[in-house]
Amino acid sequence: MEQPIIQIKGLGKEFQTTEGKVRALGDINLDIQSGEVFGIIGLSGAGKSTLVRCINFLEVPTEGEVLFEGESLGSMNPARLRRTRQSMGMIFQQFNLLAQRSVVRNICFPLELTGTPKSEAKKRAMELLKTVGLEDKAGAYPAQLSGGQKQRVAIARALATNPKVILCDEATSALDPNTTKSILGLLKEINKTMGVTVIVITHEMAVIEAICDRVAIIDKSQIAEVGKVSEIFSEPKSKIGRQLILGDAARQVKFGGSRQIRIIFDGRESTEPVISNMVLACKTPVNIMYAQTRDVGGTAMGQMIVQLPGDEAEADRALRYLETSKIPYEEVTEHDI
Amino acid sequence: MTFDAATIQMLKTGIWETFYMVFLSSLLAYVIGLPLGIVLVCTDTDGIHPMPAVQKILGTVINLLRSVPFLILLFIVLPLSKMVIGTRIGSPAMVIPLTIAAGPYVARVVESSLREIDGGVVEAAKSMGASDWQIIWKVLLPECRPSLLVGGALAVTTILSYSAMAGFVGGGGVGAIAINYGYYRYEAGLMWVSVVLLVVMVQIIQEIGMRMSRKGDKRIR
Structure with a gap:
């Protein structure tokens, strides 16, 4: 270098x-x-x-x-x-x-x-x-x-x-x-x-x-x-x-009872209907709390905060789906944002 | 009220004496005061070349000189006029005390003009690699030109009013006529004429200063 x-x-x-x-x-x-x-x-x-x-x-x-x-x-x-x-x-x-x-x-x-x-x-x-x-x-x-x-x-x-x-x-x-x-x-x-x-x-x-x-x-x-x-x-x-980056999310998301995850779009999956596929594959509804995409250096970047179903088994199924699809996510609580 | 030819001639001489006393003293006062004003601003703690000790000492000396009443200064300084010019009476002798009184005043006037400049502009010049001298010559003085000209009018009118006091110690000029004829001989007519002449002079100086300042100021559009 x-x-x-x-x-x-x-x-x-x-x-x-x-x-x-x-x-x-x-x-x-x-x-x-x-x-x-x-x-x-x-x-x-x-x-x-x-x-x-x-x-x-x-x-x-x-x-x-x-x-x-x-x-x-x-x-x-x-x-x-x-x-x-x-x-x-x-x-x-x-x-x-x-x-x-x-x-x-x-x-x-x-x-x-x-x-x-x-x-x-x-x-x-x-x-x-x-x-x-x-x-x-x-x-x-x-x-x-x-x-x-x-x-x-x-x-x-x-x-x-x-x-x-x-x-x-x-x-x-x-x-x-x-x-x-x-x-x-x-x-x-x-x-x-x-x-x-x-x-x-x-x-x-x-x-x-x-x-x-x-x-x-x-x-x-x-x-x-x-x-x-x-x-x-x-x-x-x-x-x-x-x-600084997710500032807006913190203000807009009001958390309910069940678990939340943040799904991160780093440009690769922007053409793929990630959420629809997850819902169809897992046969469980998710609640989209907040979503945001930005154009960073020509690729789509974004994040979405999704509330998982209250049922633990269904929630785990959704998370497993994200893992197998190699879609980055993290669990979030109100304090994380 | 009628004036004979001799009186008119005296007034003419008075005007000329006032003019050259004020002109010469102003010039010399700026020769002294302008550099001092620049030094006061530049050596300050937030200046381009901080030297707090120099700033403090210079500031104190200027304040000391400025706090001596002009009439007293006149008496103190006249022996110096005798030494330098060879006489302690008449208009030439007055140039020395006028310069000594006005120099520190001009330094403060220049200082206050230069302090008006936005620190960001000086910072920008520094970021372009300007030296201290270049900042003074190419940024501080040209950017403050309008304010320096207004200050100049202020300084010259002050020197004019000082020069009128010179009449008390044997100086010349329009002020001396007002004092010698009007005050000592109760010739009210001549006194008022002298006063009017002084007023007109102040108006002219002020107007020239303001016009030059406004005309050269590129911020007004």
């Missing part, structure tokens, strides 16, 4: 506040591969924004290290660190465009910092504006743009120095659902056509589903689990994972 583009080793961050030390992150270990779209999800206050800032050393970690292409950011001198940051574009929830600069001059900004000749910078900026679909807005000022347009300009700006990585800090959290979709589509396209590694920080599962290959779930300053999005979606192992 080739060397990960970003390695985070034993990273921790403590903040000194008036009320003493606050631990924002602890024992974070992550390898991010070149060319992947990597998601970091967590509830607010989990430490994900601090984590993304540690990746480009906007926040200096108090423990552990961050390696970019094998080189530790902590060991770099300030000039080298600034050059390394130019290999990592960043976009923000609040866009953070320069309000007094036109769109094209905003995109030229990172190039100005590296001393690129003006005409060359402008040419590059115009190319990027085309990439993000805003050629006609070159002379406009940020105040004249919508949120989605601002984020497109911010993406173009982040791409100006040909970075290898783009860090997205809640980049779609201030946008409406349609705009979110188009911005995520743009990020995915940039990832595919330019091979830029994308790291996405979010609190929205939908963002992870839409574009990420792998995801880390962060909870209470630590990584709860890491894995392929398809795997974590079908079988979240951590409590926070279940809460």
Whole structure:
């Protein structure tokens, strides 16, 4: 396996506040591969924004290290660190465009910092504006743009120095659902056509589903689990994972007296009428309490919570049927969800 | 009320003296105050280059200078004018105390303008690999331009009103005419003319500052 583009080793961050030390992150270990779209999800206050800032050393970690292409950011001198940051574009929830600069001059900004000749910078900026679909807005000022347009300009700006990585800090959290979709589509396209590694920080599962290959779930300053999005979606192992992914189920299901199971669809059986077959084969009714499918990376993923018949023998028959059909399931109680 | 040619000539000279006292002092006050204001913001604990000790000491010195009433400062500083300019009376001599009084004031005005900037924009510049200098020159100052111009109008009008007090210690300008003729010789007509001239000057400075600020501000559309 080739060397990960970003390695985070034993990273921790403590903040000194008036009320003493606050631990924002602890024992974070992550390898991010070149060319992947990597998601970091967590509830607010989990430490994900601090984590993304540690990746480009906007926040200096108090423990552990961050390696970019094998080189530790902590060991770099300030000039080298600034050059390394130019290999990592960043976009923000609040866009953070320069309000007094036109769109094209905003995109030229990172190039100005590296001393690129003006005409060359402008040419590059115009190319990027085309990439993000805003050629006609070159002379406009940020105040004249919508949120989605601002984020497109911010993406173009982040791409100006040909970075290898783009860090997205809640980049779609201030946008409406349609705009979110188009911005995520743009990020995915940039990832595919330019091979830029994308790291996405979010609190929205939908963002992870839409574009990420792998995801880390962060909870209470630590990584709860890491894995392929398809795997974590079908079988979240951590409590926070279940809460984030199956969150809706917990609210909607009211349990009756008898046993419940969660049947997991991991893409293979989506063409097969699993429940109907089970009912026909076992000659016993089941009660569908909750069902949900999502399109994750092109395959159907989902889960269904089914109440088994009160009769133990009939319930066992249904479970045996699932086992022999190799359909993953787990028994659930109210506390599990 | 009629003015003879000599009076009109005196008023003209007064206007010119006021203009150059205020212009020169403002310029020098910004030469001192602008860098100090930048240092105050950048060295703060949440600034781009935290140096809490420097921030604290500089802040204290500025507060000390600002708490001396201008009239007292005038008397204290005039010997310095004698040393630097060779005289302690007349408009040129007033430039020194005006600059010393206005420099710290300008530093605070600049500081408050620079603090208006959204921290996220500075963070974005940092994420693009900007150095501290680049953040100051390419982000802080241009992004705060409208607010700096409004602050500039405020500072210049304050310097103008300080300059009017210079009349008490042998300085020149329109303020001196108001004091010398209006106050000491009870020539109310001349006093009121001087006051009106000062009011007009303040209006002009304020208007120019506001217009430049609004015109250059790309946030308003």
